[in-house]
Amino acid sequence: MNILDIRNLTIELETDAGLVRVLDRFSLQLAEGEIHTLVGESGSGKSLLAKAILGFINPKWKITADRLWWRQYDLLNLNPAARRIITGRDMAMIFQDPSSYLDPNDKVGAQLRESIPRGELSGIYLKRRADRQTRAERLLHRVGIKNTEEVMDAYPHELSEGLAQKISIAMAIAHNPKLLIADEPTTAMEPNTRAQIYRLLTKLSASQGMSILMITQDLTAVIPESKQMSLIYCGQLMETGPTEQLMSTPAHPYTEAMLNMSLYHQQSEPKSRLPTLTGAIPTLQHMPIGCRLGPRCPYARKACVQQPALRKIKSQQFACHYPLRDGDDHE
Amino acid sequence: MSKLLEVRNISKYYTHKDGWLPGRRICALEPLSFSLERGETLAIMGETGSGKSTIAKIIAGAEKPSSGELFINGQALDKMADQQRCRYVRMIFQDSLRSLNPQITVGKQLLEPLLFNHDGRSLEERKKRVFETLRKVGLLPEHYHFYPHMLSSGQQQRVCIARAIVLEPQIIVADEAFAALDPSIRAQIINLILDLQQDMGISFIFVTHSPEIVKHVSDKILIMHRGKMIEFGTTQALITDPQESLTATLLQADNNYKVPLHSTTKE
């Protein structure tokens, strides 16, 4: 059963140059306890999608969808107050620039204690306060912070970037959300710490059935525990399906390009020039018609000015007129 | 000839103030020294909170050291006026969003450093330089008129890179400038840096967690651990013969998903 079901979500915003589509009929399904990775280049609309799920979107922007459901709730047709309650209770997000989402005027400890839900504490005031303190400390331990006292006593600007990321992870998991959206959560961490955070998140997802939507720009950053993944380009869904399958037998030219580009594969001479995908992501005002990858796609032909429909081979779905694999390719 | 950059015994203490109570002193950096030649690239690696950003900020002049001295081309850095200094050293900060002014368009932010260092260039010439720089970092001419909040994080990071290179300084200090970039743009920026280095002998100091990038571009590596420099040497030496186990760990490739390269074989 999918607990998050998004079908043909479109977000349009008003600019000086008219209405632009940041997200173009994007679909995504997430099952309970599933870890799903969303991969796409910078500016492809990943953060906006995350914010749209949480309802943190400028009210002036136009959002339409065939479906935007969270469990039994139709999020788009819920009244704003009810939606806030449901997202506040069930969802959490680790933001991309954690230090700008922490309140600069308040100590870390106070902000962390604040994020622990009141309903879970009982007893008289003093006991509740002590409980809150121990729970805050335990949260910090879980994200691998040992000098809890020092960290809780600091203001956000006094933290290193990696610490700020850890704090925002601690705050996000404080109320045991059912859905966690992690927008590039570990960019400021070195491999060991990163692995530790991923272990924590995978454990949470396995033990509490927490679904996680990981967001990243780099295919090599996809963790093996993420059994599903989707690729987004310029607000359009390119390919989605089981991670292993997409990595070994991509059907979409974009997936292939992303695989070939990851630095890991280039056993190149030091200081040699690296290969890049030709061209740059266009601005929203100048999106190509049809398949938005068109101008940068080596396989593009005439038919590509029509937006390709989503096709399915086994559990792999992709939107391309000239896929690298065909339907009759049986393994 | 003197070294391009010489760092002598710099250290840094922070005092955590708590109202009127005497503050606790935290040592973010124990005294350390190293030097860098023209055109060389230095990578700074280490765990989170180990003092990497602190070194970067001190070199760029964004933070004063508690002790020690810095020299560029033999000249003491603390005696230099800010304007002169920013022609020598430019910094790209870790939190790009906060280092951009939200009220000013991208184009104006890039023109600003040229205003004080225009070398007699006309406004037209300066604008041309800005457009050229935007193109170099993979942005489009349209982005000139954008405000920072209209850009994604990776695009903001590229504006910061553009702002650093627009003056063509002698040293660029970049604090995790690559983390927010996607592979294609990252490759473009690395190529750009290598070009700048070849054409103008720019030196590059960068903080990163990516062993692939370090192996690809750096000449020297500095390893930090809890405010101490525990290892410093050529990239080659640290890869083949690391003296500390932390060095070896940090330089290990950290690919989560071991993707079989071009393996379209069928089971």
Ligand SMILES: Nc1ncnc2c1ncn2[C@@H]1O[C@H](COP(=O)(O)OP(=O)(O)OP(=O)(O)O)[C@@H](O)[C@H]1O
């Ligand atoms: N307020 C805004 N006004 C106009 N355009 C905007 C606004 N906010 C975002 N955009 C545009 O929407 C697009 C998608 O932005 P988004 O932040 O979702 O990208 P992203 O995929 O998260 O990229 P990154 O990996 O760099 O964070 C970008 O091209 C950006 O320029």
Ligand SMILES: Nc1ncnc2c1ncn2[C@@H]1O[C@H](COP(=O)(O)OP(=O)(O)OP(=O)(O)O)[C@@H](O)[C@H]1O
């Ligand atoms: N303004 C400040 N006031 C007090 N303490 C600070 C301040 N800035 C940094 N620190 C402390 O100094 C230490 C080193 O911080 P620094 O930012 O240099 O770490 P870093 O190596 O860059 O880590 P990261 O990889 O997480 O960015 C940390 O313990 C941090 O909490």
Ligand code: SF4
């Ligand atoms: S639809 Fe056409 S342009 Fe788009 S990815 Fe497929 S071949 Fe390339």
Ligand SMILES: [Mg+2]
């Ligand atoms: Mg983003």
Ligand SMILES: [Mg+2]
């Ligand atoms: Mg730092």
